[in-house]
Amino acid sequence: MSVLLSFPRKRESIPTVGVENAPTGTMGPRFRGDDKIGPALETAGAWMLALVWILPLAYALWAAIHPSAYSAHFVLDAPLTLENFARAWNAAPFARYFLNTFLLVTLILATQLVLCTLAAYAFARFAFVGRDIAFILVLLQLMIMPDVLIVENYRTMSALGIVDTIPAIGLPYMASAFGIFLLRQTFKSVPRELDEAARVEGAGPLTVLLKVYVPLAKPVYIAYGLVSVSYHWNNFLWPLIVTNSVNTRPLTVGLQIFASTDQGIDWSVITAATLMTSAPLLVAFLLFQRQFVQSFMRAGIR
Amino acid sequence: MMHGPEPAALVSVAATPPPRLQFSAQIHGWLLLLPAAVLLVTFTHYPAVATIIDSFFSTPKGRRAAVFVGADNYQAMLGDPVFWRALGNNIVYAASVIPLTIALSLAMAIWVNGKIAGRPFLRLSFFTPTVLPMIAVANIWLFFYAPGYGLLDQMLGLFGIPAHNWLGSQSTALLCLIAVAVWKDAGFFMIFYLAALQQMSPQLAEAAAIEGAGRWYVFRRITFPLLMPTTLFVLINAIINSFRLIDHIVVMTQGGPDNTTALLLFYIYEVGFKFWDTAYAATLTVVLLALLAIVALGQFLILDRRIHYQ
Numbered sequence: 001m002s003v004l005l006s007f008p009r010k011r012e013s014i015p016t017v018g019v020e021n022a023p024t025g026t027m028g029p030r031f032r033g034d035d036k037i038g039p040a041l042e043t044a045g046a047w048m049l050a051l052v053w054i055l056p057l058a059y060a061l062w063a064a065i066h067p068s069a070y071s072a073h074f075v076l077d078a079p080l081t082l083e084n085f086a087r088a089w090n091a092a093p094f095a096r097y098f099l100n101t102f103l104l105v106t107l108i109l110a111t112q113l114v115l116c117t118l119a120a121y122a123f124a125r126f127a128f129v130g131r132d133i134a135f136i137l138v139l140l141q142l143m144i145m146p147d148v149l150i151v152e153n154y155r156t157m158s159a160l161g162i163v164d165t166i167p168a169i170g171l172p173y174m175a176s177a178f179g180i181f182l183l184r185q186t187f188k189s190v191p192r193e194l195d196e197a198a199r200v201e202g203a204g205p206l207t208v209l210l211k212v213y214v215p216l217a218k219p220v221y222i223a224y225g226l227v228s229v230s231y232h233w234n235n236f237l238w239p240l241i242v243t244n245s246v247n248t249r250p251l252t253v254g255l256q257i258f259a260s261t262d263q264g265i266d267w268s269v270i271t272a273a274t275l276m277t278s279a280p281l282l283v284a285f286l287l288f289q290r291q292f293v294q295s296f297m298r299a300g301i302r
Numbered sequence: 303m304m305h306g307p308e309p310a311a312l313v314s315v316a317a318t319p320p321p322r323l324q325f326s327a328q329i330h331g332w333l334l335l336l337p338a339a340v341l342l343v344t345f346t347h348y349p350a351v352a353t354i355i356d357s358f359f360s361t362p363k364g365r366r367a368a369v370f371v372g373a374d375n376y377q378a379m380l381g382d383p384v385f386w387r388a389l390g391n392n393i394v395y396a397a398s399v400i401p402l403t404i405a406l407s408l409a410m411a412i413w414v415n416g417k418i419a420g421r422p423f424l425r426l427s428f429f430t431p432t433v434l435p436m437i438a439v440a441n442i443w444l445f446f447y448a449p450g451y452g453l454l455d456q457m458l459g460l461f462g463i464p465a466h467n468w469l470g471s472q473s474t475a476l477l478c479l480i481a482v483a484v485w486k487d488a489g490f491f492m493i494f495y496l497a498a499l500q501q502m503s504p505q506l507a508e509a510a511a512i513e514g515a516g517r518w519y520v521f522r523r524i525t526f527p528l529l530m531p532t533t534l535f536v537l538i539n540a541i542i543n544s545f546r547l548i549d550h551i552v553v554m555t556q557g558g559p560d561n562t563t564a565l566l567l568f569y570i571y572e573v574g575f576k577f578w579d580t581a582y583a584a585t586l587t588v589v590l591l592a593l594l595a596i597v598a599l600g601q602f603l604i605l606d607r608r609i610h611y612q
Contacts, residue, residue, distance in 0.1 A: 053427045230433055
């Protein structure tokens with residue numbers, strides 16, 4: 001457990017008073033000049049863990065850009081190729097799957113933004129009867145997510161006659177308790193004076209929302225958008241259940257069908273397909289790393 | 303004269319708005335909430351209630367409608383060894399994944415927050431699994447665990463350890479899935495610890511250091527207690543994830559061998575969409591909902607209080 005303990009320090013100079021009183025064996029590196037082993041071990045541990053964590057992606061890259069003969073055979077002079085990507089692309093309707101996922105993610109996010117903004121505004125600024133109970137009922141969805149209600153939601157979709165459509169994949173997620181909660185917190189922090197000033201000018205509730213609240217919440221919208229897009233780009237179980245044709249399947253379901261039936265165990269092609277499906281998110285993440293991390297952070301702090 | 307009638311009148315207006323305004327607040331509030339409320343009720347509250355109702359009926363077959371069967375489904379469930387297996391697996395899975403993920407994510411956050419060599423790489427590496435689809439990475443892990451030529455066996459082979467069918471043998475299959483789950487989520491939870499650490503005042507640790515406290519002591523008595531709200535948040539999310547996410551099971555083991563890796567939701571999925579026994583699937587879902595309800599209650603009643611009053 002002692003590897004856990006590199007306590008963060010923002011300042012360089014820390015007085016070395018009181019070293020004599022310290023219990024032996026528990027001192028940090030800055031208090032005992034001769035002890036360099038602790039931090040070195042810790043750094044080594046951190047690096048080991050980081051290498052293990054990146055290994056799956058590194059392997060996928062290796063297998064995807066080398067011929068199949070080298071997929072489990074690691075030598076430095078293995079020839080490079082892009083053929084695996086071409087083979088994967090041609091072996092399944094990935095273009096269609098990309099389009100489906102793009103439509104799905106856009107549809108969900110657009111609806112979520114509108115619905116959650118309206119609901120959050122109601123909770124933050126309107127004193128209506130039953131508000132607190134309604135809010136608790138909304139928060140219930142944080143615990144009982146649509147992912148566990150697959151049986152009944154499938155039945156509902158059949159009754160509505162929309163099984164195997166893209167809206168059916170998105171519908172259970174569109175009124176997102178998480179989005180409502182996040183935006184409500186943000187709207188509540190907007191000074192009431194701004195709101196009242198706009199109303200004095202004669203603006204109605206929707207105008208105030210659009211002119212005052214929405215612009216001020218822009219960073220939260222970006223954060224929520226990134227989290228929502230990555231969640232639904234990666235979502236699998238519900239789309240697997242509710243779709244059964246090429247024209248509706250998102251990438252994750254398409255990839256699974258491709259990997260489990262079409263390919264046997266050709267790792268090169270499977271890893272190429274895997275990288276292709278993850279590429280848009282991965283590239284976006286590598287380019288905007290800071291925004292991604294900050295968005296996930298912002299979305300998580302309550 | 304100082305407190306004239308004018309300010310007093312203003313105060314009273316602010317305290318009780320005229321009835322006309324209040325009435326419009328009712329209408330506006332509910333109208334704004336309505337679209338989201340309709341969808342929430344249709345796809346969260348209604349199905350949750352319908353699940354409970356359906357668990358007391360039989361599965362409709364062909365032209366035969368569902369009939370009320372009382373607690374028959376529950377009786378069948380109690381006698382179903384696969385249910386007990388899945389529940390047991392899920393408990394073992396949760397009890398391993400949750401503490402491991404939390405410990406690792408905390409370690410990662412402390413490393414990445416401190417002055418460590420190669421910090422950008424570490425952060426990138428820890429966080430990357432979060433943005434990758436579970437379904438995609440499960441396929442890569444499948445190769446790691448492949449018997450004989452898989453990466454794990456190749457590496458262990460260097461030390462003369464014989465090949466092993468990791469996902470095919472009952473003793474190791476669940477462990478393999480636990481590793482994947484920890485790998486996937488630790489970087490995600492790291493972010494929340496990192497955010498909390500960055501908001502923490504460095505003076506606290508410095509003051510303790512001046513008093514001669516060691517780093518382990520500082521961590522145990524200052525950092526960790528101050529991180530308690532974050533730990534609670536991470537804990538709740540980790541618990542929910544351990545019941546909600548079964549993508550890797552669909553890809554890697556399909557619940558096998560001999561149901562050793564069947565988790566509760568995976569069994570629900572199998573019963574509901576492979577055997578099409580919807581009434582029994584609803585009964586199993588009730589158990590899952592009850593577990594989640596206990597988590598929710600625990601959060602509100604016990605943990606919240608302890609952490610705030612410490």
